[in-house]
Amino acid sequence: MATMLTWKNKRRVVLGITGGIAAYKGPEILRALQRAGCEVEVVLTEGAESFVSPMVLSTLAGRRTWTQDDFLSQEKGWEIPHINLADWAELVIIAPCTAETLARLVQGRGESLLDATVLATKAPVLLFPAMNSHMLEHPATVRNIKEARAMSYTVVDPDEGSLACGYEGKGRLPAPSVIVEEAWRALSPRKDFAGVSVLVTAGPTWEFIDPVRFISNPSSGKMGFALARTAWYRGADVTLVSGPVSLPTPHGITYCPVKSAMDMYKAVIEKMDFAKIIIKSAAVSDYRAASIEMEKMKREGKDTLTLNLVQNPDIAAEVGARKSPDQILVGFAAESSHLVEHAKEKMLRKNLDLIVANDITATDAGFAVDTNRVKIIKKAGDWHELVGTKEEVAWGVLNTVSEMCQKEENR
Numbered sequence: 001m002a003t004m005l006t007w008k009n010k011r012r013v014v015l016g017i018t019g020g021i022a023a024y025k026g027p028e029i030l031r032a033l034q035r036a037g038c039e040v041e042v043v044l045t046e047g048a049e050s051f052v053s054p055m056v057l058s059t060l061a062g063r064r065t066w067t068q069d070d071f072l073s074q075e076k077g078w079e080i081p082h083i084n085l086a087d088w089a090e091l092v093i094i095a096p097c098t099a100e101t102l103a104r105l106v107q108g109r110g111e112s113l114l115d116a117t118v119l120a121t122k123a124p125v126l127l128f129p130a131m132n133s134h135m136l137e138h139p140a141t142v143r144n145i146k147e148a149r150a151m152s153y154t155v156v157d158p159d160e161g162s163l164a165c166g167y168e169g170k171g172r173l174p175a176p177s178v179i180v181e182e183a184w185r186a187l188s189p190r191k192d193f194a195g196v197s198v199l200v201t202a203g204p205t206w207e208f209i210d211p212v213r214f215i216s217n218p219s220s221g222k223m224g225f226a227l228a229r230t231a232w233y234r235g236a237d238v239t240l241v242s243g244p245v246s247l248p249t250p251h252g253i254t255y256c257p258v259k260s261a262m263d264m265y266k267a268v269i270e271k272m273d274f275a276k277i278i279i280k281s282a283a284v285s286d287y288r289a290a291s292i293e294m295e296k297m298k299r300e301g302k303d304t305l306t307l308n309l310v311q312n313p314d315i316a317a318e319v320g321a322r323k324s325p326d327q328i329l330v331g332f333a334a335e336s337s338h339l340v341e342h343a344k345e346k347m348l349r350k351n352l353d354l355i356v357a358n359d360i361t362a363t364d365a366g367f368a369v370d371t372n373r374v375k376i377i378k379k380a381g382d383w384h385e386l387v388g389t390k391e392e393v394a395w396g397v398l399n400t401v402s403e404m405c406q407k408e409e410n411r
């Protein structure tokens with residue numbers, strides 16, 4: 001069964017840009033939202049027009065940009081732009097959001113087109129305050145952020161770093177990719193993991209044999225990262241324990257990078273009690289070197305090399321043995337033959353509640369590729385197939401986990 005993520009298609013976003021120095025990043029944010037497949041209407045405050053050109057934004061958007069002149073004007077006012085924009089929007093993003101705009105929003109004022117749009121919309125509102133650190137720390141701004149959150153606006157903390165005003169500190173506008181990720185979390189049609197702690201493992205492990213060589217496998221971490229991001233979109237508090245991968249660290253997630261299977265074992269055992277759902281999608285090495293050479297091994301004089309390996313702990317089996325009845329443990333099985341039988345046997349032996357099995361001989365599934373083809377097998381033995389991108393498969397896996405949580409609640 002294919003699981004298309006149609007909820008990400010053509011979402012209607014109003015992007016409000018206010019008069020902070022970071023307004024110059026507005027065109028990049030617009031582009032990032034467009035690349036993500038969103039339709040975007042841009043609204044500038046009067047202040048923003050001093051920092052970024054409406055012409056640039058209109059050209060990139062392929063449609064007009066809304067400015068303050070459109071609001072109470074004889075020519076455009078009758079079109080009631082704030083109501084039309086408010087009704088059209090599925091999400092309103094203000095990035096950057098100045099201290100001034102934040103204060104006006106909290107007071108519920110409507111003198112600018114952007115303020116009035118926010119007042120009139122039923123869509124979720126995402127604010128990205130960006131300003132000088134002292135402005136951000138001012139009790140008035142701190143209070144306004146708190147009040148905005150109490151009004152159900154999502155206020156995303158600014159980044160730390162060097163600010164345009166010459167200060168080092170908190171106040172930077174987050175990267176466009178972060179703004180897009182927050183948009184997905186706000187737009188996700190399912191929030192069935194709201195407040196639920198989810199622990200995901202991903203990637204390969206590195207088992208060093210000397211200071212520069214290790215035994216590993218081709219796992220890219222893509223499946224685990226997709227599961228972590230998707231659970232976060234759906235409201236979860238996610239911890240991701242990952243072996244070495246070359247993927248960007250996902251936004252919003254507590255990231256715990258590890259190297260070896262022993263590191264991963266320790267991290268998972270330490271964190272498992274805090275998680276309701278534990279998803280083990282890492283490709284953990286079964287063996288490690290019995291001892292790691294302190295010096296780099298030399299090839300001279302050695303035609304062959306015999307490595308002495310010892311077994312690593314079986315993390316999934318250990319978690320299965322320790323878990324409480326209300327925790328849900330999901331395992332992954334990469335199989336090359338008798339997929340369902342082998343995976344089912346693994347599920348029962350390790351006390352997993354669900355197993356996701358993929359056939360590593362298929363070219364569109366498994367290691368490193370962006371797509372996957374898996375069989376989701378339940379304890380009772382019934383299974384169904386999911387085919388799609390790793391994100392689509394992650395969405396489908398979490399649907400099954402969500403059903404299991406609901407059944408448990410109804411018990």
Ligand SMILES: Cc1cc2nc3c(=O)[nH]c(=O)nc-3n(C[C@H](O)[C@H](O)[C@H](O)COP(=O)(O)O)c2cc1C
Pocket residue numbers: 017018019020021022045046047048097098099100101102112130131132135
């Ligand atoms: C050069 C310059 C840079 C500014 N940068 C910021 C900023 O980064 N964040 C902020 O909150 N205000 C900043 N301000 C102040 C705002 O422009 C000012 O409060 C304005 O009234 C904001 O109006 P608006 O929120 O309606 O766009 C800056 C002002 C100037 C002159």
